[in-house]
Amino acid sequence: MKILSIFINIFCLKYCVSITNLNYELQMIVDVVKSYEKPTSVIARVCWESSAAEIKLPKMLANLERPISVRYLRENETIQQPYPNNHLLFLLDKNCEHAEFFLKQAGAHNLFSKSYRWLVLGNSIQDNGNIAAEFEGLSISVDSEVIITEEKERNDILLHTIYKLRPNNEWNKEYYGTWSADYGLNKSEDRIHSNVLRRKDFKGEPVTTSVVIGDNRTKTDLLGLGNIFVDTLSKSSFRCIDPLYDFLNASRVILFAETWGYPINGTWNGMIGDIKRGKVDLCGIVTFITLERLPILEYLNQPTPVTAKFVFRQPPLSYQNNLFILPFTSNVWMCLGAFVLILTAILYINTKWDSMKYEKFNEQTLDQTCLPPTWSDITIFLLSAISQQGSSNELKGTLGRLVMFIIFLAFVFLYTSYSANIVVLLQSTSNQIRTLPDLLNSKLELGVEDVAYNRYYFSAAYTSKDPIKKAIFERKVAPKGKPNYMSIEDGVKAIQKRPFAFNMNTGTGYRIVSAFFREHEKCGLQEIDYIQNSKPWLCSQKYSPFGEMFKVGYIRIQEHGLSDRENRLIYAKKPVCSVMGGSFDSVNMVDFYPVCLLLLYGKILAFVLLGLEILVHRLQKRRSNEIEI
Structure with a gap:
């Protein structure tokens, strides 16, 4: 009976100690989860002997101020698909039978990367201070958050986070805090900083x-x-x-x-x-x-x-429009047309009256200087008045002279207004080129800075699904099959000398513009994007463990003004237009091209009419000869 009693006491003591240790472990888990101070869901892989513990842990987490859910993974359950990495904590008991296999499987699925979190139960620190062998070969890098435990006396547990800068480097161990049954979790003051600031020391790596x-x-x-x-x-x-x-x-x-x-x-x-x-x-x-x-x-x-853009000076207005129809609006032109028709009718009535007056009262032939009542003579008279030219014919009498005075006075004002507008328009520039289709349909020549990315993006226009970009390359950039690539200095000088659009790095190009352009030439510079999302970015490898550190470092560099300093040293901003109209350009062939066409068409029409007159005259002469015979 004594032996049986001893065995019962030992069993009860071990069971009570086991239950006590399990309760401590559950409380430690709850305290660690609370220390994150953000929503958390728990996925647990544990092998507790008591099933009551698996029921107790969800209850304890559900009773927190911010309730937390728990899901248990059984021994035969494997990781089949990636888990969402927001607000997720993996709980693993290292003493379980298949714990090492689970760790390797998690590593294969990148479950140690940002923003997954891990809490590994069981003593993971060896007596010599090294990390347990189960963690070797795992990709626990600087962006990981893996907490391991180190058991001490009196149920005190030290919590550490571990990571490696490179897979072949030694483990780095950070102190997370200490948990005890009496005082709970005492979190390290260093944890107020992010992982980036705590782990940014690469130690010369x-x-x-x-x-x-x-x-x-x-x-x-x-x-x-x-x-x-x-x-x-x-x-x-x-x-x-x-x-x-x-x-x-x-x-x-x-x-x-x-x-x-x-x-x-x-x-x-x-x-x-x-x-x-x-x-x-x-x-x-x-x-x-x-x-x-x-x-x-x-x-x-x-x-x-x-960024990279097409840059050009606003071309003369004549490159986009016919200057000789721009001085007046459409309504004014229509009013002028109606005015000419009314004058034609008035002149015809007046000439008829003069003709009748001579025949009835004077009974003599009409004066040779009097305007005949024919439509052709009236038309020639009006054209001479419109173009401010004289006429050998005139209207007689008080009424006729009054009509002539009104006609010539009206057309003097119209001619003055029209001429003044033409002079202004000859010195004006066009702001109608704002998009790639406008650039394609303009008379501007196109050039491209000779750099690798331009050669790729413009050559890719051959297979581009964008018809505008394809047409720009084939008709403008490489009209004869040879792309117009040039140095940035030559391209900027071409912008200065002639109507030319140049795709270039704007920061470097504007530095050359500031050096070579006169002040009035800096006015009217326009930009058009050819490459979508042409703002350049610094980048790193996708899902790099150092990505967050690089990003924070770049932000720090910008906050301290270092990037702005480099940009001021190397690049220039778009020049400010301070002086407009500093000089007058000579009139080019493009400016009076419509007038030359009008002159050419007029001469052709004149020869055609001359031929018709000769033909009609010969026909009439032939008929008269036939009648005489």
Whole structure:
């Protein structure tokens, strides 16, 4: 009986200790979940001997100020699909039979990445201070939030978070807090900072950056400003990136590429190809956002406001319109037409009256200087009045002279107004070119800056589904099959000298504009986007564990004004128009082209009428001869 009593006491003692330890563990779980201070759902993989614990934990979490749900994964249940990563905590008992397999399966599904959280129960710190072997080979990186426990005496439990900068590096261990049965969770004061600020020290670990260059001299002069018009984007972008290494305490490793990277036969080349293959961590030059790049790149920040656009001076108004119909509005032209018709009727009546007066009262032939009552003579008289030319014929009498005075006076005012408007319009510029279709239908020549991204985007117009861009390339950029690529300096000078639109980096181009253009030539500069989403971004690899650190670092660089300083050193803003009308341009052939056409058509019509008159005269002469015979 004594032996039986001893066994019963030992069993009861172990059972009570086990129940007590389990209660402590449940309370620790609840305290850790509360410490996050945000909505949390729990997915648990535990192997508690008592099923009552599995019922008790949901009740304890449901009674919190912010209720939390719990879902249990059984031993034979595997991870079949990714879980939503917002507000999710994985709870794992390391002492379970298949815990190591579950960890590896979670790693294969990227469940240790941002923003998943983990709490691993059981002692995960070995006696020598090393992390337990079950965690080896797991991709627990700087953006992970994995809490492990270290059991101490008197039921005190130390909580740590672990991560690695690189898969082959040693573990980094951060103190999260201490939990005890008497005092609960004592969270570390360092936890008020985000993971980015706590873990931004790379301890000299290299961060590899890929930079696109077009000139080999840039490899040794990437931070220099001696020749700023060579690889300008590369130099400006890397100068904005350079303080990031100091922010992260990382060493610089730079790879150079010949192009940004584009899909060719299903494979990416250039810088983006290096990013996709994991050779580099960071894009060292700004990049456009495209649909094809979204699965590969994570766009972080815009360090510069410059972009690539078609830039041109507003062309003369005659390049878009016929100047000789612009001085008057449509209503005025219609009123003038009605006025001419009324004058024609008045002149005809007046000439008829003069003719009748001579025949009835004077009984003599009509004066040769008197305007005959024929439609052709009246038309010639009106045309001479409109064009301010004299006429050998005139109206007689008081009424006739009064009519002539009114006609010539009215047309003097009209002629003066028309001529003054023509002079103004000859010096005016057109603001009608605002879109790509306007640019296509204009008389402007087009050129493109000779850089890699322009060669790709404009050459892609051959297969483009956009008919406007395709037509611009075929008819404007490469009208004879040879694309009009040129240096940025030559393109800007072409804008200055003739009606020309040049697609260029606006920041660099405007620096040249400020240097070469006279003040009045800086007025009327217009811009048109050719590339969609032409604002360039700095980027990194998609789902990179360092992405948040890069983003925070870039924001810090901008907040301290370092990016703005580099932009002021390298780029220029659009020049301000301070002086308008500084000089007058000569009249070009385009300006009076409609008048030349009118003159040409008039001469042709005159010869046609002369031929008709000769033909009619010969017909009449032949008929008269036949009658005489």
